[in-house]
Amino acid sequence: MASERLTKARDYEAEYGKRITKEERPVYHVTPTTGWLNDPNGFSWYDGKYHLFYQYNPYSTRWDAMHWGHLVSKDMVKWERLPAVLAPDTAYDGFGVFSGCGITAPDGRHLLMYTGVEEGIRPDGSLEPRQTQCLAYGDGVEYVKYENNPVITPEMLPEGYVAWDFRDPKVWFEDKEDCYYAIIGASTRENGGAVVLFQSEDLLEWEYVSTLDSSRNAYGYMWECPDLFRLGDTDFIPILPMRMLPIGTEFHAGNNPAYLAGFYDREAHTFERKGIFSLDYGIDFYAPQSMVTPDGRRVMIAWMQTPETMNRTPEGAKWFGQLTVPRELSEREGKLIQNPVRELEAYRTAPAFYQDVLVKEKTRLPEVAGRSLDLTVRVKPAGGTLYQKFTVKVAEDDEFYTSITYDPAESMLCFDRTYAGFRYYIISERKAHVRNRDGEILLRILIDRFSVEIFVNEGEQTMSNTIYTRQSADGISFETFGGAAVIDVEKYTLEV
Ligand code: FRU
Numbered sequence: 001m002a003s004e005r006l007t008k009a010r011d012y013e014a015e016y017g018k019r020i021t022k023e024e025r026p027v028y029h030v031t032p033t034t035g036w037l038n039d040p041n042g043f044s045w046y047d048g049k050y051h052l053f054y055q056y057n058p059y060s061t062r063w064d065a066m067h068w069g070h071l072v073s074k075d076m077v078k079w080e081r082l083p084a085v086l087a088p089d090t091a092y093d094g095f096g097v098f099s100g101c102g103i104t105a106p107d108g109r110h111l112l113m114y115t116g117v118e119e120g121i122r123p124d125g126s127l128e129p130r131q132t133q134c135l136a137y138g139d140g141v142e143y144v145k146y147e148n149n150p151v152i153t154p155e156m157l158p159e160g161y162v163a164w165d166f167r168d169p170k171v172w173f174e175d176k177e178d179c180y181y182a183i184i185g186a187s188t189r190e191n192g193g194a195v196v197l198f199q200s201e202d203l204l205e206w207e208y209v210s211t212l213d214s215s216r217n218a219y220g221y222m223w224e225c226p227d228l229f230r231l232g233d234t235d236f237i238p239i240l241p242m243r244m245l246p247i248g249t250e251f252h253a254g255n256n257p258a259y260l261a262g263f264y265d266r267e268a269h270t271f272e273r274k275g276i277f278s279l280d281y282g283i284d285f286y287a288p289q290s291m292v293t294p295d296g297r298r299v300m301i302a303w304m305q306t307p308e309t310m311n312r313t314p315e316g317a318k319w320f321g322q323l324t325v326p327r328e329l330s331e332r333e334g335k336l337i338q339n340p341v342r343e344l345e346a347y348r349t350a351p352a353f354y355q356d357v358l359v360k361e362k363t364r365l366p367e368v369a370g371r372s373l374d375l376t377v378r379v380k381p382a383g384g385t386l387y388q389k390f391t392v393k394v395a396e397d398d399e400f401y402t403s404i405t406y407d408p409a410e411s412m413l414c415f416d417r418t419y420a421g422f423r424y425y426i427i428s429e430r431k432a433h434v435r436n437r438d439g440e441i442l443l444r445i446l447i448d449r450f451s452v453e454i455f456v457n458e459g460e461q462t463m464s465n466t467i468y469t470r471q472s473a474d475g476i477s478f479e480t481f482g483g484a485a486v487i488d489v490e491k492y493t494l495e496v
Helices: 004-017 342-347
Strands: 035-046 049-057 067-073 079-086 096-104 110-121 127-138 143-145 161-174 179-188 192-200 207-214 229-231 234-241 258-265 270-278 286-292 298-303 327-332 335-340 348-359 373-381 389-396 402-407 412-416 429-433 441-448 451-456 461-466 475-481 485-494
Touching: 004 067, 004 079, 035 067, 035 110, 035 286, 035 298, 049 079, 049 096, 079 110, 079 127, 079 143, 096 286, 110 161, 161 192, 179 207, 179 234, 192 234, 207 258, 207 270, 229 327, 234 270, 234 286, 234 327, 258 335, 270 335, 335 441, 335 451, 342 348, 348 475, 373 389, 373 475, 389 441, 402 441, 402 451, 412 451, 412 461, 429 461
Parallel strands: 035 096, 096 161, 127 161
Antiparallel strands: 035 049, 049 067, 067 079, 096 110, 110 127, 127 143, 161 179, 179 192, 192 207, 229 234, 234 258, 258 270, 286 298, 298 327, 327 335, 348 485, 373 441, 373 485, 389 402, 389 475, 402 412, 412 429, 441 451, 451 461
């Protein structure tokens, strides 16, 4: 039976969810039923469907008292909304039902593992939000918290860890060992952020195995939302280092989405780090989570927002927070490659193709416009001297635009939403150092009503960004500075 707090949330979302029209939401990006959304949670395949949950405050467009919202889909593009599944309604998670994952339990039930935050009070009266890992079993619609929660507590960690920064479990099954593992985000007093590994045979009794890697005081004080998977010959550990100093153009100051690339020794349970890279070079990308589809693809989805600007709700917003499109992951030269899931292609309409268009001054193409587009632009030098800059403007009208500019001499791609129509100061620009291909660059740009996601050079790098420009600004233009370029353009409208 749903608790009073969960019933209240469900009644509220049923009532207020109806008041948000289809036109007020993105076309193909996930938003909360009502109120606030942050991390994707419990992304999994269960009972013939994709299940996707999310950090959810139905009552306002601000982060508060985390619940779990719920969606299901056959193809990860068209989602159906289901009632919220978890509310902060027990002593061990009364401060919030934080992020976690989903897996099919041995008895066939859907199992969610999440972080419960307990509102503990220290002897001096200050708040101690202790974090533990908890379970909830369900049938794909109704979920019941496990009676012996929590199953993992901070006391099970070795000395030196912080009890209120221990969260976001991601569980998987290792066939070879016939055993479950959970990777969990943590914070050590001496080394800063870390990822720890726990092990269980039945998902109920857990024990600490090892610390896979840590910040070594160079990458933030806490690592949130870890994941672990192998692609090709490389093991990848996505992490969210918090409060970092900037490092070149790879990491900005503050909280970053990153990944460790290296080798995870499945017997010794150690991880040898070979590199650490940004997971997305845009402004709005955080808290990714991945799963394996029934046909064996590793797919990742993330919160398309940043903690830095999360309280900047657009005026009059009825919802706040979107997820990225789900992305198929692969490995190339030890790095992570991301491309939109192929299922998206089934929603393409109104195609238009242009080849070898010479671009010098501002150029528009007759059929290239809109605010729900799958747009691919291949830029090539126009022979002779190399152009200095090439710019695509999207969501453009006579007052507003968002630009994507490539500088081939510096191999730098710059996203800029300064003139996107914000009336408050916000982070507007971000740069990505991309592979130098002698003036060539391939950009796949997914535009939705409230976002622009860029996939560079077949997914070698991505830049995810939100924009809230008025919807009538639907122009697209191309322009070259200091020389000319030749472009091929492939455009589809996306309709879901
Ligand atoms: C990441 C995060 C997680 C936490 C959740 C709370 O955005 O801070 O670490 O579980 O959000 O909503």
